[in-house]
Amino acid sequence: MPEDFPVESAATDxxxxxxxxxxxxxxxxTKMPRVAQAVEYSDPMALYExxxxxxxxxxxxxxxxxxxxxxxxAAAAQGRAFIMQGGDCAESFKDVCxxxxxxxxxxxxxxxxxxxQCLNLPVITVGRIAGQYAKPRSNPWEVLPNGxxxxxxxxHNVNGPSLDERHPDPHRLLLGYFHSRAxxxxxxxxxxxxxxxxxxxxxxxxxxxxxxxxxxxxxxPQGAIFTSHEALHLPFESAVTHGRYNTSASxxxxxxxxxxxxxxxxxxxxxxxxxxxVKIGPTMDGPTLVNxxxxxxxxxxxxxxxxxxxxxxxxxxxxxxxxxxSLILAVKETRHRPVWMCDPCHxxxxxxxxxxxxxxxxxxxxxxxxxxxxxxDNGSILGGLHLEQTGEFVTECLDGTKQxxxxxxxxxxxxxxxxPRLSYFQACSVVNSFVDFVSKHHGQNxx
Numbered sequence: 001m002p003e004d005f006p007v008e009s010a011a012t013d014x015x016x017x018x019x020x021x022x023x024x025x026x027x028x029x030t031k032m033p034r035v036a037q038a039v040e041y042s043d044p045m046a047l048y049e050x051x052x053x054x055x056x057x058x059x060x061x062x063x064x065x066x067x068x069x070x071x072x073x074a075a076a077a078q079g080r081a082f083i084m085q086g087g088d089c090a091e092s093f094k095d096v097c098x099x100x101x102x103x104x105x106x107x108x109x110x111x112x113x114x115x116x117q118c119l120n121l122p123v124i125t126v127g128r129i130a131g132q133y134a135k136p137r138s139n140p141w142e143v144l145p146n147g148x149x150x151x152x153x154x155x156h157n158v159n160g161p162s163l164d165e166r167h168p169d170p171h172r173l174l175l176g177y178f179h180s181r182a183x184x185x186x187x188x189x190x191x192x193x194x195x196x197x198x199x200x201x202x203x204x205x206x207x208x209x210x211x212x213x214x215x216x217x218x219x220x221p222q223g224a225i226f227t228s229h230e231a232l233h234l235p236f237e238s239a240v241t242h243g244r245y246n247t248s249a250s251x252x253x254x255x256x257x258x259x260x261x262x263x264x265x266x267x268x269x270x271x272x273x274x275x276x277x278v279k280i281g282p283t284m285d286g287p288t289l290v291n292x293x294x295x296x297x298x299x300x301x302x303x304x305x306x307x308x309x310x311x312x313x314x315x316x317x318x319x320x321x322x323x324x325x326s327l328i329l330a331v332k333e334t335r336h337r338p339v340w341m342c343d344p345c346h347x348x349x350x351x352x353x354x355x356x357x358x359x360x361x362x363x364x365x366x367x368x369x370x371x372x373x374x375x376x377d378n379g380s381i382l383g384g385l386h387l388e389q390t391g392e393f394v395t396e397c398l399d400g401t402k403q404x405x406x407x408x409x410x411x412x413x414x415x416x417x418x419x420p421r422l423s424y425f426q427a428c429s430v431v432n433s434f435v436d437f438v439s440k441h442h443g444q445n446x447x
Contacts, residue, residue: 134154
């Protein structure tokens with residue numbers, strides 16, 4: 001891979017108001033000793049040429065919208081707003097059609113409405129949409145029953161799920177860009193407010209957040225949906241980075257498999273102006289988390305860095321009370337002011353006898369409620385919810401209803417390219433049950 005890869009986006013942004021980032025550029029990740037989840041292409045020059053083409057195309061998201069999103073995430077970190085994020089585990093090129101996209105948007109809007117009414121806060125709506133086309137894998141190769149070794153399916157940006165399309169093709173990255181553009185057009189996003197909110201005082205706990213006594217007014221995004229995806233495929237991500245803005249989404253995150261302190265993904269995201277998420281599982285400890293925050297946000301005392309980092313916990317329902325309190329305490333002892341977000345899906349995934357993965361809706365809800373309660377008990381704030389879901393009526397998760405009570409029933413409409421997603425009704429049910437719990441808890445406290 002050429003060292004100046006890709007050419008167009010090599011310059012950094014001298015106008016950035018964040019703390020100086022030593023020797024950072026959109027390509028400085030290529031110098032790191034470890035590049036997790038790298039894709040092996042048979043023709044590196046073809047990848048180079050495709051990425052230079054992508055770098056010359058118009059941004060999918062403007063830097064101005066990214067700055068607005070950054071201000072909204074700062075509000076969520078202070079308890080003045082809440083983030084509802086949801087979407088596919090892995091988007092499919094085949095799903096870029098009006099009905100499917102509109103159903104995804106409708107689901108997110110309904111969830112945000114429920115949360116806003118319960119929390120009495122503006123809700124920032126973020127879709128895992130218009131770019132979630134690459135997926136990490138525990139093994140980049142798959143061995144077939146006959147012993148043949150093939151590339152694992154890595155998402156439509158890389159290859160296809162059928163065995164005859166597993167060879168990584170860099171031209172799929174260009175397809176990914178145009179499918180993202182088409183998705184954004186279908187979403188028909190409205191105009192965002194022209195003036196971002198000004199930072200207000202930190203809010204010490206969830207009960208005060210709900211009481212309204214210490215929360216400053218905040219004009220929310222008024223129904224707009226920000227887009228997000230995992231910043232996994234670094235050649236693509238650096239190609240769409242102009243200055244310090246990843247212009248393919250407002251919010252990007254790194255995952256459990258790519259958050260190594262000396263890894264390429266941490267090096268890449270640390271210099272961005274976008275709000276940055278990092279997913280953490282039950283093996284995370286306080287000192288490691290603080291080291292990660294220090295690397296991603298070396299000047300936490302700067303008000304401009306409030307909410308710059310979103311900690312997305314994916315602990316599993318049984319691990320929340322064991323793991324989360326020490327992580328909250330470790331962060332509270334620093335000057336970092338992140339958004340705490342709960343992903344209650346990933347830690348509750350299980351294999352079935354039918355050979356597919358599934359999740360139980362009740363376990364997802366348990367992790368969400370336990371996370372909210374643990375944040376409250378430790379004087380912190382849950383600022384967001386992150387769900388893998390779809391607006392379609394799929395049968396990928398179990399919910400105890402007649403249709404979703406047995407593993408055999410999963411085969412009725414199991415369409416996920418990767419992990420199981422909540423259906424429209426299941427996703428609404430999780431949010432509705434969560435807001436019921438919050439409302440009852442708050443009412444008890446007031447009484």
